[in-house]
Amino acid sequence: MVRAADAERGSIVCSHVGCGAVNVVQTAFQYDEAIVQGLPSFGQLAYLGDSGATYPLEFGRNVIGTSDTSTIQVNRFVHNGRCFISRRHCTLTITFDKWTGQLRYHLQDGAVDPGSQSSQPSLNGTMVDGMLLLKTEIIDVNDQSIVTLGGLDRFRLTHYSIPATMLETYKVSLDYNPDRTE
Structure with missing residues (x-):
């Protein structure tokens, strides 16, 4: 003491x-x-293709995919008649680091299936800045990183920085x- x-x-x-x-x-x-209860935003994903769509993120678990059961429902971007983004493609979890005072962004391929409660990987994979995520891997994603879903559709992740x-x-x-x- x-x-x-x-x-x-x-x-x-x-x-x-x-x-x-x-x-x-x-x-x-x-x-x-x-x-975190008073924050105006938790960041966003911006589609880098023609539509330029943006998707605001939520605190906690964000399941990203084309399904209406996804937290972040992205458009079905079609390439040669096919969409390469899975219905529940990946999970981006936003947490608060009480030691640094900043939000952390953790990404993993796939999502937990609501029916079976088991983790289901995407069909076409998830990449961060050109590096393919392993099916069991959870990584921290930096601000302004490029997240690629299905090998074709690219999104820029923008973090929200809490003002000093x-x-x-x-x-x-x-x-x-x-x-x-x-």
Whole structure:
């Protein structure tokens, strides 16, 4: 435990005989997850083809596909008479990182089937910036990355960045941790 006098001074002096080393006490904090309730947006997917359609994202799980059971129902983009996007093609999950105060975007190919509760991969695969996702892989997706569904239809993922002034109001100071000294 950090004594009140040490916390006030901002350092701890080692009490071992002859040591006298000074350790600086660092304050720790995290951000309150309630911040997500007031956000105006959670980012978007923008189709890079002719239509230029945009699809706003939701906090939590976003199942992307052509089915009306998908959270994000994309248009059926037809190439030579075929659509290469599956009905429930991939899942983009948006979470809040309480340590950085930013949203994180996790992508996986396929989606959980509502009937069987088992994960079903897409028929034609999902790529991020030209790299094919493995069927069991979940990856973090960077801002402005290109997500390709079915090998043909490309979307730009745009993250929502929480403004620093808003983050400051949701900062929660944590008690001093003796393991967090310099």
